[in-house]
Structures are given as C-alpha cells and as structure tokens.
Amino acid sequence: MTFKxxxxxxxxxGKSTLFNRLVGRRIALVDDTPGVTRDRRVHPARLLDLRFDLIDTAGFEEAPEPTLAGRMRAQTETAIDEADLVLFMIDARAGVMPDDSTFAEVVRRKGKPVVLVANKTDVRGTEAGVLEAFGxxxxxxxAISAEHGQGMAELRDAIAEHAGEAADAAPETAEGAGEGAALPGEDIDPDAEPPAYDAQKPIRIAVAGRPNVGKSTLVNALIGEERMLTGPEAGITRDAISVDWSWRGRGMKLFDTAGMRRKARVQEKLERLSVAETLRAIRFAEVVIVVIDATMPFDKQDLQIADLVFREGRASVIAFNKWDLVEDPQRTLAELREKTERLLPQVRGIRVVPVSAETGRGLDRLMEAAVATHEVWNRRVPTGPLNRWLNAAAAQHPPPAVSGRRLKLKYMTQVKTRPPGFVLSCSRPEAMPQSYVRYLVNGLREAFDIFGVPIRVVLRTSENPYAGRARQKRG
Structure with missing residues (x-):
C-alpha cells in the first residue's frame, strides 16, 4: 500500500507550491489569493529517493459546517484521516498566527505523525518565525522555500524518519513523477492511431459545463463518495481534479472541471487559470460529459461548450441534470431531444441522458452512453464497404458541376480514428461545395452508425503521373 x-x-x-514541486509539474493552481485550492488532490510525488502519494488540501479556516469554508475544512480533515503522515505548514515570514495554533491542535487530536514545515524562509527576517513554530x-x-526548492534534503529526512521503508515500497506508482513527468492525460497523443477497440481499456472522461449545473455532485454520485466539494455557490471547483474509479469492472479516470462562463465575463486571473485547466482536461479526455441544467437548458454557453468539445474532436454525451426537478419528464425529454438535434446539428445523433445527481437516477444509463460513444469514437470502416457506399452515394446524388465541369469522386479511405477521419480523393478539391461534404458526412453517419462523434473529411486530389511529361512536350 502506498505511503500517503x-x-x-x-x-x-504555500501548500500548492510545495505540492507542485514534489510532483514535478505545475498541476495545482497557484495564486497570491488566499483559498485558491478547494478540493483535495492526490498525485504520486518524489522527493529525492522517496516516493509517495501526496495530497494537496484546502486551507484550514475556522468556519461553521454549512458554509463553503466549513465544507473545505471537512475535506481537509478527511485528507488527514486518509494520510499516513501530515506536513503541517506555516508561513515563516508571518510567524505563528492564532489560526496556526488552533489548527495545530486539530491535527494533534487526529493522532497522525506530523512534520512541521516553516515555508518562505528564502528572505531575511524569517528566523523569528521559525523559532516561534517550536511553540x-x-x-x-x-525550514524550506517551496518556491525556490530550499531545504528539500532536510524535508526528505524528516519524512523518511516517519515513513521508514513505506515510502520506497511501491516505486512504480510514482514512475515518472519527477521532473518532466506527464500531467493526467498528457501521456495520450490524441492523433495517435490506436489498435482494435479494447473493451477493457480504461477510459478518460471529463465532466464539463457552465457553473452550478451539478458537475461535482454528479462525479460524487458516480464514484459513491463525497470526493468533490459541492454546494449552492457557483464556481466552487477551480482545479481539474482527477479521480480513478471502476464501473462494471472497467477502469475510469474522471476529471471534474471548473464551470466555464462566457468569455466576456471571465475577468479575474484566477478564473482564467481555472478555464485553462478545464480546456486542458477536455483536450486530453476521450469522452466529455457535457452537463446541462434541465431546468434552464440550452443557455448560449451550453451550446458553446458542446461546440468546443466537438471542435476538439472528443466523443461527447449530454447529461441533463436535476431531472428530479422536472415536472413533466416525458414531454420535457422529447422537447430536449428535438432542441438538441436542431441546435447542435454538427454533433448529429449525440446521446442524451436525463440524470439526477442528487437521487442517483440515470447514472448507469449515462455511463452506458459514454462507453458506447467511446466505442464509436474508435470505430474503423473497412475500405471496401466504404467505397461501395461512396459509389452509391455519388450515384444517388452526383457531385455538382462547377464552371461547367462536373466534379469527380475517385475513392475514400479512413486514415485515423479518435475521432474517425477520412480522406476523399476527388478532382478539384478546392471547388467542392461544403454542402456536398456535409451530405457525405451525414451519409457516413447513417451507413456506418457513426453518431454522436465528430467526423473529419479531408479532400485531396490524386497526382497525375503524366502531367510533368505533358508540360515538357509543350515546352
């Protein structure tokens, strides 16, 4: 079992700054604003020769349970319960504050081994703060500086004293956790050609949507624990937090993301960083569940997020959340399906699932839709059937004539999956109308059941091997 x-x-x-240094990458958001971190995040870390799992937590604050700060504190206390060792950090420049003494007592009552860390000792005048910490x-x-990497050898010795052999017990869990390691999802090349579809291979799923539609509540409901911080306040989630999970024996990595408001409303630096994290999570996910509030569906931002997922080439599923608040479910679902087809024609056939994260309704259907869409996203069409379909499609609706010359379709082949990508060889690709390309894309969807995922079609002309000779003769 990995040492935590x-x-x-x-x-x-400076907790997130130390977290980023020990995991080897800038994973956690860091800003001068207090309270940036809200959810707890776990990642393999490495400190010199020690390897362990590191948990970043929200700042301890004295607040009643129902408030956001109180719920953040509960998440931090859960992290302490899960950990084998606690690094209790203070700011040596500010010295010991009243809250430090209060929370030191909380940590002491937990009965876990503690290493006291005095951060920000890279400037003069911090000796007094370090001495105060003895109290x-x-x-x-x-004494360390997380920002500049000072005192890491001393911190290693302090951790090793409590960890013993446990921190070295499972080095494979932190493979590559040092400098240059990949962030979650960065080990995927979205353009790489995968092998035949593997129904047992883990799937990376991002949950995206505008603020306060229930993304974190949905993730908690799926994994069956209060892993993400939730509440009535909009914009609680800031980092893209990943959670490993298993559904019907198949591994899943879920990414809970920050809500995305309209670009014009994103003013603060911290929110821009959160949106950038969300975009990265979408970029490196395989399936994106776009969560829409069923009581206020198809806000302009909902459509923009769905279109963004489509343009990134990700497989997508729409989850209409808060279904327990809908008064006429049958009629509402029919209306939402019709609006989805009309407002998102670029993602024709996208799977739509009504869910309630509060009651757990529809969660299995949602995951079934995500897995089915992932399989379509990996689908490969053999060249023979593809070209027989192309000939039939061209016979039924021939390409138009441009400048008095009819365009000719020669052959088509699939060159990639994830999403399906095709190359169409034709005469004068630059003159092919987009309306005819859309006709071919819609035909591909119908003929080979490629619904709910983007389809890329690239037009090319085949080289004429005699063109050069003809020019030489004329010359």
Missing amino acids: VAIVGRPNV LGLGEPV
Whole structure:
C-alpha cells in the first residue's frame, strides 16, 4: 500500500507550491489569493529517493459546517484521516498566527505523525518565525522555500524518519513523477492511431459545463463518495481534479472541471487559470460529459461548450441534470431531444441522458452512453464497404458541376480514428461545395452508425503521373 502524505495549513502558506514541486509539474493552481485550492488532490510525488502519494488540501479556516469554508475544512480533515503522515505548514515570514495554533491542535487530536514545515524562509527576517513554530508543540520545524526548492534534503529526512521503508515500497506508482513527468492525460497523443477497440481499456472522461449545473455532485454520485466539494455557490471547483474509479469492472479516470462562463465575463486571473485547466482536461479526455441544467437548458454557453468539445474532436454525451426537478419528464425529454438535434446539428445523433445527481437516477444509463460513444469514437470502416457506399452515394446524388465541369469522386479511405477521419480523393478539391461534404458526412453517419462523434473529411486530389511529361512536350 502506498505511503500517503497530506499537506495542511491555513490559507496562502504555500501548500500548492510545495505540492507542485514534489510532483514535478505545475498541476495545482497557484495564486497570491488566499483559498485558491478547494478540493483535495492526490498525485504520486518524489522527493529525492522517496516516493509517495501526496495530497494537496484546502486551507484550514475556522468556519461553521454549512458554509463553503466549513465544507473545505471537512475535506481537509478527511485528507488527514486518509494520510499516513501530515506536513503541517506555516508561513515563516508571518510567524505563528492564532489560526496556526488552533489548527495545530486539530491535527494533534487526529493522532497522525506530523512534520512541521516553516515555508518562505528564502528572505531575511524569517528566523523569528521559525523559532516561534517550536511553540506549536509539533516538534522541530523544517525550514524550506517551496518556491525556490530550499531545504528539500532536510524535508526528505524528516519524512523518511516517519515513513521508514513505506515510502520506497511501491516505486512504480510514482514512475515518472519527477521532473518532466506527464500531467493526467498528457501521456495520450490524441492523433495517435490506436489498435482494435479494447473493451477493457480504461477510459478518460471529463465532466464539463457552465457553473452550478451539478458537475461535482454528479462525479460524487458516480464514484459513491463525497470526493468533490459541492454546494449552492457557483464556481466552487477551480482545479481539474482527477479521480480513478471502476464501473462494471472497467477502469475510469474522471476529471471534474471548473464551470466555464462566457468569455466576456471571465475577468479575474484566477478564473482564467481555472478555464485553462478545464480546456486542458477536455483536450486530453476521450469522452466529455457535457452537463446541462434541465431546468434552464440550452443557455448560449451550453451550446458553446458542446461546440468546443466537438471542435476538439472528443466523443461527447449530454447529461441533463436535476431531472428530479422536472415536472413533466416525458414531454420535457422529447422537447430536449428535438432542441438538441436542431441546435447542435454538427454533433448529429449525440446521446442524451436525463440524470439526477442528487437521487442517483440515470447514472448507469449515462455511463452506458459514454462507453458506447467511446466505442464509436474508435470505430474503423473497412475500405471496401466504404467505397461501395461512396459509389452509391455519388450515384444517388452526383457531385455538382462547377464552371461547367462536373466534379469527380475517385475513392475514400479512413486514415485515423479518435475521432474517425477520412480522406476523399476527388478532382478539384478546392471547388467542392461544403454542402456536398456535409451530405457525405451525414451519409457516413447513417451507413456506418457513426453518431454522436465528430467526423473529419479531408479532400485531396490524386497526382497525375503524366502531367510533368505533358508540360515538357509543350515546352
């Protein structure tokens, strides 16, 4: 079992900065604003020769349970319960604050081994803060600078003293966790050609949508635990948090993402960073579940997010959440299906599933739709049937004549999957109307059941091997 280390402390002491340094990449959002981190995040980490799982947590704050700060504190306490070792961090420049003493007592009551870490010691005048830290009763503080990497050897020794052999027990879990390691999803090449469809291979699924449509609640309902911070406030999630999960024996990696508002409304730097994280999660996901509030469907931003997923070439499924609040489910579902086909013609046949993250309704159907769409996204059409279909489609609706010369279709072949991509050899590709290309794409969907995923068609002309000779003779 992997050794787990949790970083805790009050807001803005540098927990996420240390987390990023130990995992080897800028995974967690970092900003001068207190309280940037809200959900707990787990990732393999490496400190010199030690390997362990590291948990980044929200800042400890004194607040009642129903408030957002109170729910963040509950998430942090859960992380402490899961951890084998706690790194309690203070800001040495500010010295020991009243909240530090309060939360040190909370950590002490948990009964977990603790390493006291005094951060931001890279400037003069922090010696007093380090000395004050002795008064917390958590042992000798380890002076570090998470931003500049100072004191890492001393921190390694402090962790090793508590971890023993456990931190080295499973080095394969942190393979590549050091400098240059891939972020979740970066080990996927979206343009790589995969082998035949493997029904057991894990799937990467991102959950996206505008703020307050229930994305985090949906992820919690799927995995069956309160893993993500939720509440009535819009924009709670800031980082793209990944969770490993299994559904019917098949591995899944779920990415909960920050809500995406209209671009004109995104003003603050922190929100821009959150949106960038969401875009990265979509880019490296295989399937994207676009969550739409069934009580306020098809806001302009809903359509823009669905179109973004389509343009990125991802397989997509629409989840109409909050279905328990819909008064006439049968009529509403029929209306939503009709609006989906009309407002998102570029994703024709996209699977639509009504769900309720609060009650758990429709979650199995949602996952069945995601897996089925993933299989379509990986579909390969043999060249023989493809060209027989092309001849029939051209016979039924011949290509138009442009400038008095009829365009000719020669052959078609599929060159990639994820999403399906085809090359059509024809005369004068530059003159082919887009309306005729759409006719061919719609025909491909119907003939080979390629619904709900993007289809790419590239037009090319075949080289005439005698063209050069003819020019030489004329010369």
